[in-house]
Amino acid sequence: MDNFEHVIDAAPVVASLLVNGDRLRILVTSRAPLHVSGERESPVPPMSVPIPARNEKADQLLTYEGITLFEQRAREVRPGFSITPGNARAVAEICSRLDGLPLAIELAAAKSRFLTPADIAGRLEDALSLLSGRSRDRPERQQTLRNAIAWSYGLLEEHPKALLRTLGIFSGGWTFEAAEAVCANQTGETGDLLQGMEALVDNSLVVMREDDITGESRFFMLQTIREFALECxxxxxxxxxxxxxxxxxFLALVRKADENMFVVGMKWPDRLEAEHDNLRAALRWAKETRNAEAGLELATCAWRFWQVRSHLAEGRRQLTELLDMEESRDIPHLRAPALNAIGGLAYWQNDFDATRGYYQEAHDTYSVTGKVTGLAESLYNLGFLSLIERRPDEALETHQRSLAIYEQVEDESGVAYSKWAIGMAHLQRRELDAAHRLALEARETFDRLENWFGQSLVDFILYQVERLAGNHEEALRMMIASLDLPGVTGDVSSMTSLIELLADSLIALGHARLGVRLAAGADRAGREYGGGAPPALLEVSDPRDLARAQLNDDEIEAAWAEGARLSLDEIIALARKGGEA
Structure with a gap:
């Protein structure tokens, strides 16, 4: 029995046949389950499709079901069509944007009669209008993608229809809590929402998956269905x-995340990564409606997420657009923290001229508004620019001023960060005992607050103390242990810097080839992800120069080329083996 969803009320008849028919088995295709005894569901997932950003080669793409279907259907209307290096990326984008839906891919491929894959991909913003066909042997509901979705939509009762429309407002999925908060006017009581969601999942219009991070149910809508929902x-x-x-x-969500971004076990960077498309949509709304207040606060609360998940360029662009709004100049209490936030992103991009401008304006603004914790943060930030310029005495004085304010207002997290910063100044002055003592004092607070980022900063001083004292074996042991700190492996900016230091110690210990490979991988990953810790704070020489005492130039270049081909996961796995070298 095919397309049973349009006679779903006849499900009891099927059940009766099964009860009365000896050895009877019935195979039913339907967009919704029958909900009868003895039913065994076998969901049919979308076709496999590539991730366009991977830029896989043409022959690799043909291992994906969606790509193979596109090529087959394109050949039917354009003999000789094939996946080539020239069109591979566009075909991958088409199949990915269409979520691997066979009907959608077939309708898109049929346009190959008069459009190239690049032309088709460029018109997918309005996929429902583009994807129509002229096949005379297809039912009307399969002539266009809009008709196919409308067919399923028409089978719903009014409440699930209203819910589907409102859920289209989410980008990249949503949680049940988010649906309750955003769609409250349409969903009524929690029980109504549960029933509505169940109906949408039953009719294959919404997909539920368990979130790997929180264990919560997370719901998704295929992009073409979302486009239909937004039209409605x-x-x-x-x-x-x-x-x-x-x-x-989502503004309320990032406020909560900002307060607990680095708390071990809460995994806020991962949770915000899952919501990144929703954050983008919220920021787009703020800019379009000229709501600088909501936009600045949301972006400021999100900046540490953008930093530790290496969305540096995107975060900086978002904050630039918001700070450029005329309306932002009338709200200095929100503009000042946003300036510190964009300064932080520029800092991790190693754009220090821009960083200084942002930090100085933030400092000046806080001096006017009188918010003392903001002033302390600005001093903390400006002190690091002195360190980057190799002026540790100036940095020490600035960070001590920051510490004094934090102690005055009893901000224990601020005190810990300031002590760490003062330790960095002592490190640059080669006062290793003082640096070590301050790092351990900061560590006590970071451990109590379960702040994994603060813990990683302390570890940076501790293994730098060992490196600068010539104790590379101990430094290497500590750095390899740091690779497994909660949160650190997802922080690409910090991870690449850590591997640079690890490579330096490996070379110093006589393992030049491994060290050069790691340094090359860290260099490539840093450039790919757009940033890292300032080189002046790492205090490492060019690994290829250091390796010349152990390898000739050809061996060095071969090791560098090998390391530059490694993925970040491969680099980290190789770094973990450093202790076995």
Whole structure:
């Protein structure tokens, strides 16, 4: 029995046949389960599709079901069509954007009669209008993608229809909590929402997966279905109010994340990564509606997430656009922290001229508004620019001023960060005992607060003390242990810097080839992800120069080329083997 969803009320008849028919088995295809005794569901997932950013070669793409289907259907209307290096990326984008849906891929491939893959990919922003066919032997509901989705939508009762429309406001998925908060006007009581979600999942319009980070249910809508939902939402005139509710929900979420970003076990960077598309949508709403207040606060709260997940360029662009809004100049209490945030992103991009401008303006603004904790943070930030310029005495004085303010207002986290910063100044002055003592004092607080980022900063001083004292074996042991700190492996900016230091110690211990490979991998990853710790704070020489005492130039270049081909996961795995060298 095919397409049983349009006679779903006849499900009891199927059940009766099974009860009364000896050895009877019935195979049913349906967009919704029958919900009868003895039913065994076998979901049919979308076709496998590539991730366009991987830039896989043409022959590799043909291992994906969606790509193979596209090529087959394109050949039917354009003989000789094949996946080539020239069109591979566009075909990958088409199949990925269409979520591996066979009908959508077939309709897109049919356009190959008069459009190239690049042309098709460029028009997928309006996929529902583009994807129509002229096949006379297809049912009407399969002539266009819009008709196919409308067929399923039409089978729903009014409440699930309204819910589907409102859920289209989410980008990249949502949690049940988010649906309750944003769609409250349409969902009624929690029980109504549960029933509505179940109906949408039953009808294959929404997909549920368990979140690997939180264990919560996370829901997704295929992009083409979301486009249909948003069209319907626009027709009933509810879209703008829902966009506002959506933005306010995610503003509240990043406020909570900002307070606990580095708490071990809470995994806020991972949770915000899952919501990144929703954060982008909320920021887009803030800019389009000229709501600088909401936009600046959201972006400021998100900046540490952008830093530790290596979205440096994106975060800086978002903050630049918000700070350039005329409305942002009228809210100095939000502009100042946003300036510190964008300064931090520029810092991790190693754009120190821009960093100084942002930090100085933040300092000047806080001096006017009188917010003392903001002033302390600005001094803390400016002190690091002195360290980068190799002026440790100036940095020490600036960081001591920051520490005094934090102690005065009893901000224990600020005190710990300031002590760590003062330790960095002592490190640069080669006062290793003082650096070591201050790092351990900061560590006590970071351990109590379960702050994994603070713990990693302390570890940086501790193994730098060992490196600069010539104790490379101990430094190497400590650095390899740091690779497994909670949160650190996901922090690409910090990870690449750690591996640079690890490579330096390996070369010093006589393992030049391994050290050069790691240094090359860290260099490539740093450039790919757009940043890292300032070189002046790492205090390492060019690894290829250091390796010349052990390897000739050809061996060095071969090791460098080998390391530069490694993925970040391969680099980390290789670094873990450093202790066996």
């Amino acid at each position: 939402l626009g027709e009933v005139g509810e879209r703008e109010d829902l966009r506002r509710r959506h933005a306010m929900y």
